[in-house]
Amino acid sequence: MTYIGFAQEVYEPTKENLENRQWFQDAKFGLFVHWGVYSVMGGGGNPGVAEWFMEQKKIPIAKYEKLPGFFNPINFDAAEWVQMVKNAGMKYITITSKHHDGFAMYDSDISDYNIVDTTPYGKDVLKMLAEECRKQGIKLFFYYSQLDWHHPDYYPRGRTGQGYTGRPESGNWNKYIEYMNAQLRELLTNYGEIGGIWFDGMWDKKDADWQHVKTYKMIHELQPGALIGSNHHVSPYPGEDFQMFEQDLPGENTAGFNKGPISQLPLEMCLTINGSWGFNLLDDNHKSPKELVHMLVKSAGRDANLLLNVGPMPNGEIQSEHKASLKAMGEWMNQNGETIYGTRKGIVAPEDWGVSTQKGKTLYIHVLDWDKEVLLINPFKEKVKSVTFYKDKVKVNHRLDKYGLLLEIPENRKDDVDTIIEVILK
Incomplete structure (x- = not known):
């Protein structure tokens, strides 16, 4: 992929950014949260379906837009979530602010397709979580999908979202980039200081002009300490501050995604606690606490963090099996954390x-x-x-x-x- 005139070829991290990179490498352990209106479907009776429900079931936008009407997470308790994270020995949370379905899990002014405007719940869960994270000393990162199956200007279409959505086969790509940057600006200005932005979805149109110059520059100007990572499965681009590996340890490629070389940036492995990212009612493939501890230790031994994922239920609760596993990991970290936190390979x-x-x-x-x-x-x-x-x-x-x-x-x-x-x- 060629980026002509990429201004951030000469990107120089700020002092705050470098300090946060070191903090990130010392932290070692975080919670990944995939949560959205797709959780209402619980996988739809399919063990392999969760946050990709719209694409995998080929649901048109007009039908999918009914899901927010059923999303009412009345049992969501930000304080309980953050306390659970602390008890697990985790130091940060990365949560989906918008996934591929285009639905914003926060109060977005640029789009009413969001949790405040279109659900009976009507509250900004990210605002509550951000406030609680600050209170309890946990850093908060926002996952943001660059891919969007809902927005009409995401055009030309990529590998996914083809044919079934009901969108017109036309659109203005530059307008979509403006929309994406406007939502990112909201996340970077309305929720206090955040740990960083965790991008995903660029692989859908890997040769498109994603205009990283503008996006990365804006992020670093709005929050000089924020870290940028992108799950694009290739070598990091200028302006990125950490490199992630999906369902694989650095240097391995069992998932088939992680073919690029390992960079000198801070590293992170993201891993499902069962077999799904989002909530799936029939996914009982829960990894044991021992397996999870082994993945944490193996990650640390390769200079990487472990970002362990849970998919909350539509009522806002974390599955009891997953809470038990996180509690067990916290007990292990209480005894052995000195051999993990602050270490390098x-x-x-x-x-x-x-x-x-x-x-x-x-x-x-x-x-x-x-x-x-x-x-x-x-x-x-x-x-x-x-x-x-x-x-x-x-x-x-x-x-x-x-x-x-x-x-x-x-x-x-x-x-x-x-x-x-x-x-x-x-």
């Missing part, structure tokens, strides 16, 4: 058995999957001062020689989730 590269994280001269070896009582880490060139089990500081029998660092991990010392060994380097 360690000098021991990720292996099938586990990963390492590091702060200065303190190296944490996370043994996640190893059935033997001796582990050889090779190569290992550093000299060591001490080697102990992190949990109780009991010494680990070890040997350091030309073959590497040999660790003895007796069966009775193994932890079912993560056997953490603390190595103090000389």
